[in-house]
Amino acid sequence: MKSPTPYDAIILGAGGAGLMCAGIAAQRGKRVLVIDHAPEPGKKILISGGGRCNFTNLGAAPDRYLSANPHFAKSALARYTGQDFLELVVRHRIAWHEKTLGQLFCDGSARQIVRLLLDEADGAEIALGSPIRDVSYADGQFGVTFGDRTASAPALVIATGGPAIPKLGATGFAYDLARKFGLKVVEPRPALVPLTLGADEALFRELSGVATPVVARCGKVAFAEAALFTHRGLSGPAILQISSYWKHGASVGIDFLPGADPGWALAAKRTRPRATLRSLIGGHLPDRLAEALGARIALPGDLASLTDRALGAVEARLSDWRFTPNGSEGFAKAEVTAGGISTAGLSSQTMSARHLPGLYAIGEAVDVTGWLGGYNFQWAWASGVAAGRSL
Template sequence: MSAPAPFDAIILGAGGAGLMCAAVAAQRGRKVLVIDHAPDPGRKILISGGGRCNFTNLGAAPDRYLSANPHFARSALARYTAQDFLELVGKHRIAWHEKTLGQLFCDGSAQQIVRMLLDEAAAATIRCDTPVRDVSHNGTRFRVVAGDREVEAPSLVIATGGPSIPKLGATGFAYELAKRFGLRLVEPRPALVPLTLGGEEALFRELSGVATPVEARCGGAAFREAALFTHKGMSGPAILQVSSYWRHGQAVAIDFLPQAASGWLRETKRQRPRARLPAVLGEQLPGRLADTLAERLGIASELGNAPDKALEAAERRLSDWRFEPNGTEGFAKAEVTVGGISTADLSQQTMEARKVPGLFVIGEAVDVTGWLGGYNFQWAWASGVAAGQAL
């Protein structure tokens, strides 16, 4: 085994947060080593946004993030904004476009973002395909045994992410390190993940492949985006969003017609008394979904023959249809992780552990989780910059 090499900082994880941290620290003259067990850097970046990387969101703000401390992300997000990252993208002449809800994507490939980060971190040493075998601390320096090498530095950055998408090599390694250094954990659970349905609600599996715009609500949060019925339950952007707030035993409420005005069904009855509910719903919803909902509502006759009270009840149900998921599709299908290393043990200015000087935690490993749509990448950039400036 080779002798320990002198570095100012060792960063574990060559994802978005780790690479950004390395770039900022190296450009400040720090000697930085990045270690990752994956064969290539930025693997999660490469698959994001359908291969075009939804690299930030113009609406990034602390209230779009989940954390046991909802104020923790405020400092880093304020000091490195979506506009700051856009300026970096512009510097590297990467063409981009805005989709819905402030989501920004590369016109070309997510590979451009990885290349940009590697170019920015050119002064750092990056070693991929190098599994970490041991990490220790003697009170002043951190020692890392990785591959066949042993390295030391006064600072160590945990940027190994959470356990979401294990097929990319994601693990709970950050949590093992946290326990080793006495940092607390907020229970990690899958987020931005499809929900599964069982029992009576499993009948909606017949609608597998059907998607429609809805408003989904859970845990005090509401999102107007598309929902998708699957052979296991429900997915689509609206469902992925509320999944981050969902806990076992909670119901998810769906408004299938969020644009409809109150009393619309009674008004339809007055204007078109011979119309039937499946046909009326089918004017605004996919046919298979309209038929299934009408059947569940039990209004088979012409609207003119249905009492106003029955129509009012149907309207209420359509605007507040309750599903009780029996679970999620787990970390295998989760885009990110809710929970992680407790922010109570970290400085919100620098991301440094309060009780372990020189130890930093950034990115998804921290108990900060953004909404769907580029928010989690913005947290990776912002937390990486915060730590990189403090190394």
């Protein structure tokens, strides 16, 4: 085999973080090689946001990220903000709009974001469709064998993401490589993922396709967005958000009437004494959902026939209806991976390994996971920039 081709940095992974890192480093005059086993770059970007890419969130503060070290993301996010990426989008003349809650999308196609990243990384060499056969380290140099080639560099960036959405080629390769070079890994798990319900809650699975605004709670965390019933359990933005905090055995509380004033059922008893509980609930919720909740509560007769105590219990239950999921739909349906390469071994300033100069980890491969709504892309950009400036 030929002698290794020398580079200043080798980046493993042509996703958002890897391409961002490559662009920053190449613009600083570094000779950069990006390697990816996929035949095209940015595959997760292309499917995000319904094909329009929710490319950042203007509210991307550190408290909206999960990590074993909640302070780790502060430095990178502060030095490269959602506004910074938006300015890049504008500079590339990509039309955009704000949807809700600070979420920014392309007016056109997610391919515009991939093109932006490739244009920014114009000075880097990108090798696609190139499975990595071996990665080694000796005498201050990393060696990477891919296809029939070998490359070497004093810097190696792990940007291959996590195992979420395996149909796109996602794997746990980043974790294997991290462990090989002495970095610890926080147990990876699916995040931003639908939750499944057991047989005892099969009634709700029959509501597949029904959605309604709710407040979903797990522990001390709550999200006010829509919930969607599926043939396997619960989904929708509120559930995807809460899933990142949910652990096996824990329950999820759903407030089905988040805008209702305290005492609403008792007030209705005075103004509409002949109304049934079913009709009362039906005025606020989709018919099929109101029917199912009414059947579970099972209080017959009109409101006048019900005691104040019974109606108070109805209010309490509808404001905190408890589900105990038996699992999730796993990495196949998860939007991202929680956990990953431990931040304990990384510099929050540069994303480099503390014990091995020249080794970096960025993006979803790292134990930093954002909320739904552009937060994870912002982490990809920010962590990629942090590493790219350090290479």
